[in-house]
Amino acid sequence: MSTFRWLTSVVRPELRRLAAAALLGALAMACSIGLMATSAWLISRAAQHPPVLYLTVAIVAVRAFGIGRGALRYAERLVGHDAAFRVLGRTRVRAWIDLDRAAPAGLGGTRAGDLLTRVTRDVDAIQDLLVRALLPLAVSLLTGIAAVALLTALLPAAGAVLLIGLAVAGLGAPVAALLLPARAEHRFASVRSQLTTDVHELLTGLPDLTAYGATDQRLGQIRRQDARLTGILRRSAFSDGVGAAVANAALACTVTGEILVGVAAVRDGRLAGVVLAVLVLTPLAAFELVTPLPAAATHLVRGWQAAGRLHALAGLPAPSVAWGTDPVPAQALSATAGALSASRLIVRWPGAAAPAVTGADLDLRPGRRVGLIGPSGSGKSTLAAALMGFLTPEAGQVTFCGTGLAGLDEAAYRRLVVLCGQDDHVFDATLRENLRIGRPNATDGELFDALDRVRLGAWVRRQPGGLGTTVGERGARLSGGERQRLVLARALLADPAVLILDEPTAHLDGPTADDLIHDITRATEGRATLLITHRHRDLEAVDDIVGLSEENPCTNSPESPCPPRKPPISTRTGAPPTISPWARSTC
Numbered sequence: 001m002s003t004f005r006w007l008t009s010v011v012r013p014e015l016r017r018l019a020a021a022a023l024l025g026a027l028a029m030a031c032s033i034g035l036m037a038t039s040a041w042l043i044s045r046a047a048q049h050p051p052v053l054y055l056t057v058a059i060v061a062v063r064a065f066g067i068g069r070g071a072l073r074y075a076e077r078l079v080g081h082d083a084a085f086r087v088l089g090r091t092r093v094r095a096w097i098d099l100d101r102a103a104p105a106g107l108g109g110t111r112a113g114d115l116l117t118r119v120t121r122d123v124d125a126i127q128d129l130l131v132r133a134l135l136p137l138a139v140s141l142l143t144g145i146a147a148v149a150l151l152t153a154l155l156p157a158a159g160a161v162l163l164i165g166l167a168v169a170g171l172g173a174p175v176a177a178l179l180l181p182a183r184a185e186h187r188f189a190s191v192r193s194q195l196t197t198d199v200h201e202l203l204t205g206l207p208d209l210t211a212y213g214a215t216d217q218r219l220g221q222i223r224r225q226d227a228r229l230t231g232i233l234r235r236s237a238f239s240d241g242v243g244a245a246v247a248n249a250a251l252a253c254t255v256t257g258e259i260l261v262g263v264a265a266v267r268d269g270r271l272a273g274v275v276l277a278v279l280v281l282t283p284l285a286a287f288e289l290v291t292p293l294p295a296a297a298t299h300l301v302r303g304w305q306a307a308g309r310l311h312a313l314a315g316l317p318a319p320s321v322a323w324g325t326d327p328v329p330a331q332a333l334s335a336t337a338g339a340l341s342a343s344r345l346i347v348r349w350p351g352a353a354a355p356a357v358t359g360a361d362l363d364l365r366p367g368r369r370v371g372l373i374g375p376s377g378s379g380k381s382t383l384a385a386a387l388m389g390f391l392t393p394e395a396g397q398v399t400f401c402g403t404g405l406a407g408l409d410e411a412a413y414r415r416l417v418v419l420c421g422q423d424d425h426v427f428d429a430t431l432r433e434n435l436r437i438g439r440p441n442a443t444d445g446e447l448f449d450a451l452d453r454v455r456l457g458a459w460v461r462r463q464p465g466g467l468g469t470t471v472g473e474r475g476a477r478l479s480g481g482e483r484q485r486l487v488l489a490r491a492l493l494a495d496p497a498v499l500i501l502d503e504p505t506a507h508l509d510g511p512t513a514d515d516l517i518h519d520i521t522r523a524t525e526g527r528a529t530l531l532i533t534h535r536h537r538d539l540e541a542v543d544d545i546v547g548l549s550e551e552n553p554c555t556n557s558p559e560s561p562c563p564p565r566k567p568p569i570s571t572r573t574g575a576p577p578t579i580s581p582w583a584r585s586t587c
């Protein structure tokens with residue numbers, strides 16, 4: 001879809017409101033011009049001292065135009081902004097849907113600062129495109145025609161002079177505003193986005209930059225971007241000024257032209273003397289139309305760029321599973337039918353040259369714990385992402401209770417299968433709010449129960465704020481181990497049938513890691529659990545072990561097909577699983 005079609009699709013539902021706003025704006029401007037024209041006539045006529053009765057209609061008209069101008073302008077702002085905010089809401093929702101569709105695995109090629117700029121400033125630029133560019137253009141066009149028609153009716157030559165003046169100012173000023181900074185203006189959005197990205201990276205990486213003494217270098221980079229943006233804005237302001245100067249020069253020439261043709265017409269007797277003031281003063285009001293046009297041209301270009309950048313979000317890779325609408329199947333779980341299985345999976349990250357996982361098999365059954373081991377980079381987390389449906393396998397299938405993920409309802413699946421990852425996000429909120437992501441209506445007692453299961457309860461009770469303690473951005477006020485146990489407690493609160501734990505003992509000292517594994521063993525009783533780990537001691541807690549090899553030489557292409565999967569490095573079968581009654585009824 002082209003940017004134009006994308007823009008049309010978000011604006012189309014509000015077209016009637018926007019047309020009403022344009023009409024109200026045009027009527028307000030018409031009142032403004034009418035006020036000026038009637039006042040000019042009234043002053044000239046009053047100078048002839050006619051009976052006051054002759055002036056009554058004009059006096060009433062002046063009052064009506066004066067009141068109408070204010071009331072109509074208010075109504076235009078109300079209707080126009082209402083329409084713009086509706087478009088804004090729709091654009092923002094659409095941007096979020098595009099991001100949601102791509103997240104989490106499709107956002108690898110994007111930068112947080114750039115995305116932030118798109119969903120905030122680029123969306124705002126769409127509002128400016130509507131209320132500061134398209135509406136003023138429409139109002140100028142409508143009212144300009146009316147003003148020229150009025151003067152043409154009084155004196156055709158005067159109408160022609162106004163037409164030429166408005167055309168020069170209405171086209172010349174915006175073109176001057178656009179042509180001068182054209183190249184710079186087209187770089188505006190990307191430079192602004194780069195600046196936001198650099199500032200965002202500086203703030204998030206400040207501790208490391210300070211530690212390496214690299215802050216000045218980064219600040220220098222930000223200063224250079226800031227100087228580029230300032231340069232663009234300065235050139236923009238200069239060309240806006242040139243546009244305004246063109247408009248004012250055109251106004252001066254038009255008024256002079258009106259005086260010349262008007263005086264000639266009065267001399268020839270083609271025009272009544274009292275109407276001369278109308279010819280001379282009406283352009284003053286009519287030129288109010290062109291004053292906002294240079295800025296409108298700038299907002300048009302910026303809004304168009306913003307629309308292109310927002311439209312590009314729809315093109316982000318969406319590697320997640322295309323979920324179905326069926327709820328999770330209702331057949332009973334059994335020890336033989338895998339709750340969550342993967343067979344001959346080949347998984348590739350978007351844009352990667354080769355698959356990260358080739359031919360993996362896995363069978364997670366209720367009540368059994370499986371340990372997943374392999375060297376760093378062998379694809380353990382990638383396999384977990386595929387089990388969660390974040391990545392669609394190139395080949396092979398992930399099934400839950402015998403049904404492929406593409407046939408299942410996503411929300412139902414997410415309630416039953418939970419991933420507790422290595423770098424799960426901790427929100428800048430209280431402990432309570434972070435935990436309740438796992439179970440929104442959990443009581444404080446249930447939260448403490450989960451915290452005790454990961455040995456964090458005593459620490460939370462010692463905090464003056466208890467569960468209300470704030471944890472800082474990305475959990476900055478917690479130690480690595482506390483953060484890890486907090487996200488594990490959150491996963492346990494979700495009470496899933498299948499729990500995938502990606503290196504839960506990372507960041508922990510040996511004894512604490514042993515205790516945590518012991519607690520995990522208790523907490524996962526009756527569930528299907530996948531424990532991804534580098535610690536061989538952790539494997540004592542599992543029933544089966546599956547190993548991934550680092551060698552992934554194939555690309556799953558005809559030239560380099562993937563070989564049949566090697567058998568697991570070692571497989572140990574433990575005691576028969578215990579299946580809790582609730583786990584049996586899960587599927």
Ligand SMILES: Nc1ncnc2c1ncn2[C@@H]1O[C@H](COP(=O)(O)OP(=O)(O)OP(=O)(O)O)[C@@H](O)[C@H]1O
Nearest residue numbers: 108349352356374375376377378379380381382383
């Ligand atoms: N978000 C991503 N986008 C693109 N490629 C990725 C992404 N995450 C991982 N990869 C690539 O996939 C491959 C496997 O990475 P993965 O994280 O699955 O390995 P791992 O076995 O979990 O490693 P570790 O034990 O170090 O956590 C790596 O080559 C990595 O570069």
